[in-house]
Amino acid sequence: MRISKTLYLFFIPGFLLYFIFFIYPTASALFYSFTDWDGLSENFRYVGFENYERAFTGDSVFAKVFVNNLQFMFTVVVLQTLVALAFAILLVKNTKTNVFFRALYFFPTILSSVSVAFIWAFIYDPTFGILNSFLESAGLGAYTLGWLGDASIAIYCLAITQVWFHAGQMLIIFVAGLQSIPEDLYEVARIEGASKWQTFKSVTWPLLAPSATIVVAYTTIQSFKAFDLVFAMTGGGPNNATEIIATYIYEVAFRSYEFGYASAISVLFMIIIGIITYLQFKALRSDRVSY
Amino acid sequence: MSKKWVLAAGLLGMPLFAAGCAGDDEAEVAGEEAVDLSFMHWRGEDQEVFEELIAQFEEEHPDINVEQNVYPSDQYMATAQRMLQEGTAGDVFASFPGAQFEALNEAGFFADLSDEEFVSNFDEGAIEVGQADGSQLALPYQLVFNMPVYNKAIFEELGLEVPQSWEEFIAMGETLKENGIIPIAFPGADIGPNQFMNSMVMNNAPDGAFEDLLAGEASLTDDWWVKTLEQFQYLQENGFFQENALGTNQDAAMALVASGEAAMLATGSYHMASLLELNPDLELDLLAPITVPEDEARYEGIHTATFMLAANSNSEDQEAAKEFISFLSQPEVASTYANETGQHLTVKGVEYESEALQNTAYWIDERETRFQPRYMITNAQVEDAVLSSIESVLGGAAPEEAAAEAQQVVEEVTE
Numbered sequence: 001m002r003i004s005k006t007l008y009l010f011f012i013p014g015f016l017l018y019f020i021f022f023i024y025p026t027a028s029a030l031f032y033s034f035t036d037w038d039g040l041s042e043n044f045r046y047v048g049f050e051n052y053e054r055a056f057t058g059d060s061v062f063a064k065v066f067v068n069n070l071q072f073m074f075t076v077v078v079l080q081t082l083v084a085l086a087f088a089i090l091l092v093k094n095t096k097t098n099v100f101f102r103a104l105y106f107f108p109t110i111l112s113s114v115s116v117a118f119i120w121a122f123i124y125d126p127t128f129g130i131l132n133s134f135l136e137s138a139g140l141g142a143y144t145l146g147w148l149g150d151a152s153i154a155i156y157c158l159a160i161t162q163v164w165f166h167a168g169q170m171l172i173i174f175v176a177g178l179q180s181i182p183e184d185l186y187e188v189a190r191i192e193g194a195s196k197w198q199t200f201k202s203v204t205w206p207l208l209a210p211s212a213t214i215v216v217a218y219t220t221i222q223s224f225k226a227f228d229l230v231f232a233m234t235g236g237g238p239n240n241a242t243e244i245i246a247t248y249i250y251e252v253a254f255r256s257y258e259f260g261y262a263s264a265i266s267v268l269f270m271i272i273i274g275i276i277t278y279l280q281f282k283a284l285r286s287d288r289v290s291y
Numbered sequence: 292m293s294k295k296w297v298l299a300a301g302l303l304g305m306p307l308f309a310a311g312c313a314g315d316d317e318a319e320v321a322g323e324e325a326v327d328l329s330f331m332h333w334r335g336e337d338q339e340v341f342e343e344l345i346a347q348f349e350e351e352h353p354d355i356n357v358e359q360n361v362y363p364s365d366q367y368m369a370t371a372q373r374m375l376q377e378g379t380a381g382d383v384f385a386s387f388p389g390a391q392f393e394a395l396n397e398a399g400f401f402a403d404l405s406d407e408e409f410v411s412n413f414d415e416g417a418i419e420v421g422q423a424d425g426s427q428l429a430l431p432y433q434l435v436f437n438m439p440v441y442n443k444a445i446f447e448e449l450g451l452e453v454p455q456s457w458e459e460f461i462a463m464g465e466t467l468k469e470n471g472i473i474p475i476a477f478p479g480a481d482i483g484p485n486q487f488m489n490s491m492v493m494n495n496a497p498d499g500a501f502e503d504l505l506a507g508e509a510s511l512t513d514d515w516w517v518k519t520l521e522q523f524q525y526l527q528e529n530g531f532f533q534e535n536a537l538g539t540n541q542d543a544a545m546a547l548v549a550s551g552e553a554a555m556l557a558t559g560s561y562h563m564a565s566l567l568e569l570n571p572d573l574e575l576d577l578l579a580p581i582t583v584p585e586d587e588a589r590y591e592g593i594h595t596a597t598f599m600l601a602a603n604s605n606s607e608d609q610e611a612a613k614e615f616i617s618f619l620s621q622p623e624v625a626s627t628y629a630n631e632t633g634q635h636l637t638v639k640g641v642e643y644e645s646e647a648l649q650n651t652a653y654w655i656d657e658r659e660t661r662f663q664p665r666y667m668i669t670n671a672q673v674e675d676a677v678l679s680s681i682e683s684v685l686g687g688a689a690p691e692e693a694a695a696e697a698q699q700v701v702e703e704v705t706e
Contacts, residue, residue, distance in 0.1 A: 040372055040398030058703050061672070126535030127543045149480055149538025151686045238479065238537045238682035240675075254369035255671035257394040 032263040039259035051264035061240060062248065062265065068155055069224060069244040075159035076223040081215055083167045088174030102175065106168035117232035120161040124148045148234050151241035158233060158242055162226055170215045177211025213284040217277050224273050245269050324354060326611045331360040331374060331381035333367040334598065340631040348618045355611045375400050375603060382606040383615050386429055386599045388420045389666035401428035402602040402609055409617040417596040417637035430616065431596030434635040436560040436654055437663050438490040438579035438592045445472060445554045453578050456585040464531045467554050476553035478544035479537035484681040485665055487557040489593040490579035493661045495519045501667040507705055511680065511698040520680060520690035522582055527685050537685050545569060563647050564633030577651055592654060595663040596637050676700035
């Protein structure tokens with residue numbers, strides 16, 4: 001079949017948008033990562049791999065930020081996947097109650113990040129916050145904490161907020177995945193005398209692998225890019241304990257005026273996300289089966 | 292590349308251009324010769340007052356329209372530079388002193404105001420911070436005291452005097468604690484460390500200490516900074532701050548002072564109006580901790596000349612921009628702004644009407660204050676390292692270790 005040349009013209013608008021909003025900025029970031037551009041001046045100098053060298057060997061804050069981001073990512077991926085999966089299993093049937101609860105759990109997803117940050121900053125507030133007030137009224141005053149002000153737990157507090165914010169979205173993906181599993185397979189498992197755990201392990205999970213792949217990959221990327229929540233709730237503090245790569249790039253670019261170095265970190269950031277996503281896809285693909 | 296951009300923009304913008312053609316004709320006729328000025332700043336809370344002043348300005352200058360572009364202060368750095376670069380906003384703009392002023396100056400965004408008559412409307416000493424290479428590039432409008440605000444009634448009730456030394460400061464805190472009052476409400480989650488450090492360091496650090504730090508001639512492991520961190524540690528460990536101070540934001544800290552649970556708010560004079568809104572019965576003044584013996588104290592407080600007004604050197608309407616700055620620098624206009632926003636200003640001849648401003652105006656002429664040391668740190672990463680060492684100590688780290696860790700970052704950045 002021959003495709004008329006005029007049909008190619010229909011690709012142009014899409015290509016232009018992709019070029020302007022993705023290819024060009026990415027190529028620019030790559031270019032500037034080899035310069036000392038401050039983001040303001042017209043002049044800059046080519047510095048070779050100096051910015052990359054600095055990220056690996058001459059910036060102790062970046063090392064800390066990278067570790068923070070990994071902690072945040074693992075906590076969010078594990079918690080969000082487990083919570084979303086557990087609720088999806090409970091709410092998989094299309095009863096009126098289940099549909100209501102699905103909508104209820106999905107609700108945080110439609111809120112703006114700033115609203116979520118405001119709500120949770122109030123919950124965590126050590127003086128007037130709901131969490132400490134609840135602990136005190138329950139006779140657990142000894143367990144009240146500074147939450148976001150405590151460097152050892154602040155990143156996990158943010159991770160919990162992120163899970164609350166996005167678990168509903170993942171729940172819907174899991175519900176769709178669960179509903180696509182043929183009922184016959186569960187019937188066979190029942191006839192064979194499989195326990196609930198065996199049914200989950202041998203039927204549900206393998207057939208849910210495509211949904212799980214999407215959930216885990218999406219959650220990973222999302223948790224690496226959780227700029228808005230972190231920026232609005234802690235600004236990266238205390239003592240950089242909640243600084244993640246995305247907020248650090250902002251700091252370096254817009255507060256320190258080191259666009260060249262910020263671009264180098266952005267390129268590294270892109271590579272890191274690419275590698276982690278590839279590894280996840282590979283690992284989760286091996287779990288996939290078809291009956 | 293620029294040709295491709297033009298082509299792409301042209302293709303995408305063609306339908307909009309076609310749809311907008313008729314409207315363009317009308318606008319040209321109606322607004323002939325009119326200049327549209329963009330005034331970019333971060334003071335959302337002053338937007339209403341500025342609207343009032345802009346209306347007055349437009350009445351006096353019918354050929355100039357002024358529109359405010361307000362961005363929150365935490366996003367202002369990023370937004371301002373982008374807007375100024377694109378030329379989409381900011382014919383007149385406000386700049387922070389310190390790192391932002393330096394960066395914008397290096398990029399050449401400031402029009403030289405040195406020869407403008409209205410410069411003489413400002414207090415000479417206060418506007419030095421807006422100078423570079425002998426030129427007046429920006430004019431600080433507000434005069435802020437970045438030192439704790441205290442509840443005078445509590446002090447009077449307990450028979451407390453304003454402390455003149457570290458020993459007296461500690462004794463004052465102990466008395467407050469004995470009476471069930473938190474000495475200092477410290478908003479450690481946001482602005483606490485970057486504000487309170489100024490008065491904590493003012494008598495500990497030699498003049499020029501942070502400039503020397505950036506030049507590699509001083510270190511955060513030097514006595515002056517380690518001593519400051521030790522004093523922070525003392526205040527934290529001895530209950531001078533509220534519990535979980537690092538998790539408390541400024542709104543919560545203000546609520547503690549407004550309700551009388553805490554005696555001091557570790558922020559600055561700019562919060563006095565908000566505190567009075569929360570509790571109009573409060574009697575407020577300013578008090579900085581003196582961290583040395585009385586005879587060694589050189590400064591009594593901290594001041595900052597900020598909200599630096601500037602004309603964009605890339606603006607096509609520079610004359611109109613300067614006209615607007617000139618208007619804001621008139622004493623009557625500045626008085627309206629000062630009284631409606633509860634701010635002290637750098638403009639000469641301002642008449643302060645509110646009781647709170649009158650009561651604290653003596654800090655301008657009668658007290659020895661030091662320009663905010665934090666703004667002498669013109670590298671944001673060094674500033675972060677300095678502040679992180681405070682947070683680290685408040686989080687339980689030893690002062691020497693926190694100082695050494697911060698110094699490592701300083702060396703990485705300045706090398």
